[in-house]
Amino acid sequence: MSKKLDAFLNENLGELKEQGLYNEIDPVEGPNGPVIKVRGKDLINLSSNNYLGLATNEELKKLAKDAIDKYGVGAGAVRTINGTLDIHVKLEEKLAEFKGTEAAISFQSGFNCNMAAISGVMDKNDAILSDQLNHASIIDGCRLSRAKIIAFKHSDMDDLRQKAKEATESGLYNKVMVITDGVFSMDGDIAKLPEIVEIAKEFDLITYVDDAHGSGVTGKGKGTVKHFGLEKEVDLQMGTLSKAVGVVGGYVAGKQNLIDWLKVRARPFLFSTAVPPGDVAAIIGALQMIMDSTELHDKLWDNGDYLKKGLKELGFNIGESETPITPCIIGDEKLTQQFSKRLFEEGVYAKSIVFPTVPKGTGRVRNMPTAAHTKEMLDDAIATYEKVGKELGVIN
Ligand code: PMP
Numbered sequence: 001m002s003k004k005l006d007a008f009l010n011e012n013l014g015e016l017k018e019q020g021l022y023n024e025i026d027p028v029e030g031p032n033g034p035v036i037k038v039r040g041k042d043l044i045n046l047s048s049n050n051y052l053g054l055a056t057n058e059e060l061k062k063l064a065k066d067a068i069d070k071y072g073v074g075a076g077a078v079r080t081i082n083g084t085l086d087i088h089v090k091l092e093e094k095l096a097e098f099k100g101t102e103a104a105i106s107f108q109s110g111f112n113c114n115m116a117a118i119s120g121v122m123d124k125n126d127a128i129l130s131d132q133l134n135h136a137s138i139i140d141g142c143r144l145s146r147a148k149i150i151a152f153k154h155s156d157m158d159d160l161r162q163k164a165k166e167a168t169e170s171g172l173y174n175k176v177m178v179i180t181d182g183v184f185s186m187d188g189d190i191a192k193l194p195e196i197v198e199i200a201k202e203f204d205l206i207t208y209v210d211d212a213h214g215s216g217v218t219g220k221g222k223g224t225v226k227h228f229g230l231e232k233e234v235d236l237q238m239g240t241l242s243k244a245v246g247v248v249g250g251y252v253a254g255k256q257n258l259i260d261w262l263k264v265r266a267r268p269f270l271f272s273t274a275v276p277p278g279d280v281a282a283i284i285g286a287l288q289m290i291m292d293s294t295e296l297h298d299k300l301w302d303n304g305d306y307l308k309k310g311l312k313e314l315g316f317n318i319g320e321s322e323t324p325i326t327p328c329i330i331g332d333e334k335l336t337q338q339f340s341k342r343l344f345e346e347g348v349y350a351k352s353i354v355f356p357t358v359p360k361g362t363g364r365v366r367n368m369p370t371a372a373h374t375k376e377m378l379d380d381a382i383a384t385y386e387k388v389g390k391e392l393g394v395i396n
Helices: 003-018 058-071 079-083 086-099 110-121 136-145 157-169 193-203 256-265 267-271 277-292 295-313 333-345 375-391
Strands: 035-038 041-045 103-107 127-131 148-152 176-181 206-210 236-240 250-254 326-331 363-367
Touching (some): 079 267, 110 136, 110 176, 110 206, 110 267, 136 176, 148 157, 333 363
Parallel strands (some): 127 148
Antiparallel strands (some): 236 250, 326 363
């Protein structure tokens, strides 16, 4: 190994480990369902994004297996050579139907979808107004585009309006985009899309909503744009296929000309192998399930409300979530990590989230209830929170 690289790694890894910031990964020894096995221990799982429980759905597993039998395990090429299988086309038609748009384009992950779509539409002559709490993949997509990035205060519409006015009136930029998460995953709050769309109309901004945590969850399953009835107003409806949909991948839904453009400019579409057929078949099945019935959606929200009520009644600070995401805000970083560790020892898997992912002093254990949890599991989790909360002096 290069001596320089070795020294760099030793110094930086050592520093992280010293500060307790090196994230050791515990592999899950089986399916990522409502109960998981980690280090041989069965734990109630409150940390997955498998909102509707579809990641382990038997019908979807069968669809994936059948597609593997028919097409094989890999797509064989990038989309623009001959990696576009007929089921990729079907998937994109299904996504457009799901999102109420003319067309859609799919990618290998939500992360690379943001990288591809933002940099596919924006360039160095443009500016992007980005909510300060937007996801890392949005931030990286904005950087990759080389547009001027102008952060606005989280969901602060006065700040957005002011910055939109300055950016458009400066004459410095060709196009200006406003970009936001639909649902913010650390607090569970929903973006103020009606106001954002209004400001966008006033200043002719391109609107981009990353609904990774909204699709399948808000808008009766159809997402946050649908929740507000803004399908005709938002230019790029981005989403992931890895959370509520339970598989893997990302997409943008929008007008036909936008999708046609991304098909010739979005670099992971052009230069990275297409999503494997088994995954594609499972995704199509999952989208159909979400469109056909709100049963899983309703169960998810019922479980979210149940967990929130239980934790709140015990005296925990669960913030202002508007979705099933249930943060339990503890504050001090070390205490938060200790809390999560004690939950693990007592049979509950709920990850601590601390600075720099959230602001200093707002460390939290984040709970992600799903449609697959039973009330008994949630009762057990709440009882464990009570025990650990009292032991560590977080509640009385
Ligand atoms: N956007 C947001 C808001 C996310 O939370 C995530 C996942 N953490 C992504 C994009 C990336 O999605 P994926 O996991 O499918 O790459």
